[in-house]
Amino acid sequence: MKIDIARHPTHAIVTFDGAIDGKTAPEVQAALAPVLGECSVLVLDLTRVGYMSSAGLRVLLLLHRQLTAKKGKAILVGLAENLTETMRITGFLQFFETHATLAEVKL
Amino acid sequence: MTPLVLPGRLESLEQVAEFVHAAAREAQLTDKVANRLQLAVDEVATNVVMHAYQEKGRDGELYLAADIDAGALRLHVEDTGEAYDPTTRPDPTNLDAPLEEREIGGLGLFLARRSVDELLYSRRGDRNRMTFVVNRPAPA
Numbered sequence: 001m002k003i004d005i006a007r008h009p010t011h012a013i014v015t016f017d018g019a020i021d022g023k024t025a026p027e028v029q030a031a032l033a034p035v036l037g038e039c040s041v042l043v044l045d046l047t048r049v050g051y052m053s054s055a056g057l058r059v060l061l062l063l064h065r066q067l068t069a070k071k072g073k074a075i076l077v078g079l080a081e082n083l084t085e086t087m088r089i090t091g092f093l094q095f096f097e098t099h100a101t102l103a104e105v106k107l
Numbered sequence: 108m109t110p111l112v113l114p115g116r117l118e119s120l121e122q123v124a125e126f127v128h129a130a131a132r133e134a135q136l137t138d139k140v141a142n143r144l145q146l147a148v149d150e151v152a153t154n155v156v157m158h159a160y161q162e163k164g165r166d167g168e169l170y171l172a173a174d175i176d177a178g179a180l181r182l183h184v185e186d187t188g189e190a191y192d193p194t195t196r197p198d199p200t201n202l203d204a205p206l207e208e209r210e211i212g213g214l215g216l217f218l219a220r221r222s223v224d225e226l227l228y229s230r231r232g233d234r235n236r237m238t239f240v241v242n243r244p245a246p247a
Contacts, residue, residue: 019124022153023117051124051142053149054215064206082142089221090214091202 003031011041011107017048025055032063040072043105047078057092064095077102108133110172115160115186119169123152127182130173134180134243143222144182144241150215151184151193151237159188159235170234179224180241185234192228193237194220 001018012035020028035042042063046052063074075097079087087093099105111126113119127148131141152169160167170185198220199213220226225240 019121021120021149022157023120051145051149053146053153054218055153057214058211061206061209061211068207082139082146086146086218089202090218091204092206095206 001027003028005031005035007035007038010039011043012039013043013045013102015045015048019051020049020056020059021051021053022055025053025059028056029059029062032059036063036066040067040070041075041107042067042072043075043077043102043107045077045102046080046083047101049083050080052083052086054086054090057086057090060087060092060096073097075099075105077105108173108175110170113169113171115156115167115169117153117156119156120149120152123148123169123171123184126171126173130175130180130182131241133173134175134241136180136241136243140241144180144239147219147222147226147239148182148184150219151239154193154215155184155186155188155235159186159191163188175243177243179243182239182241183236184239185231185236187233188235190230191235192230194226194228 001024004015006013018024067074077099078101079098108130113122124145127145128141131144167187172183174181193216196216198217201209223239224242227238229236
């Protein structure tokens with residue numbers, strides 16, 4: 001799992017490359033922790049994430065709770081069809097703003 | 108398919124996924140069906156590693172095997188943890204609730220069940236066996 005973080009005055013863009021599973025989800029969570037302390041709008045670019053299990057949903061759940069508590073939000077970009085399906089059948093999709101590409105994100 | 112034995116650790120999940128996709132290719136499943144099978148097997152294998160082995164302080168292995176016949180691919184994952192039948196757990200009921208009110212956990216097995224045609228449990232000697240059944244499309 002490769003994770004890049006770009007910090008901006010109003011938000012951060014976090015780009016992931018690799019699968020999010022039981023092994024890599026703790027790496028994702030650890031990488032997001034400091035960013036969460038700094039900003040309340042997080043853009044997660046998942047274009048290069050071909051697989052995500054419930055371990056990833058758990059990270060998204062915690063992220064959503066922490067951001068909601070400080071009136072912020074997480075924006076998900078580039079969800080593959082299988083990730084969209086996983087999020088839809090578990091009822092997660094409706095709680096996130098999603099966009100096909102980074103260019104579509106309005107901040 | 109030649110069966111595969113892997114250490115019961117999270118580091119093995121990548122090889123579990125490779126085994127699943129090799130079996131799916133041999134059974135000529137579509138990519139979409141193969142990806143769903145990967146999710147189901149990964150969720151169950153992760154639960155075995157975390158709950159049957161790590162939490163209990165036990166060492167153990169993951170035993171993978173696959174049978175393919177004209178009708179279906181049956182992929183088996185066995186472990187030597189305590190006898191446990193996850194298929195008896197009820198599905199989560201709060202899937203429309205706001206995320207603030209959700210329990211963490213229980214979603215993996217729900218996804219596993221939803222992602223294959225059948226998910227079966229059996230106890231064989233000192234092993235738990237989970238069998239993932241995916242129906243094969245009828246030949247054109």
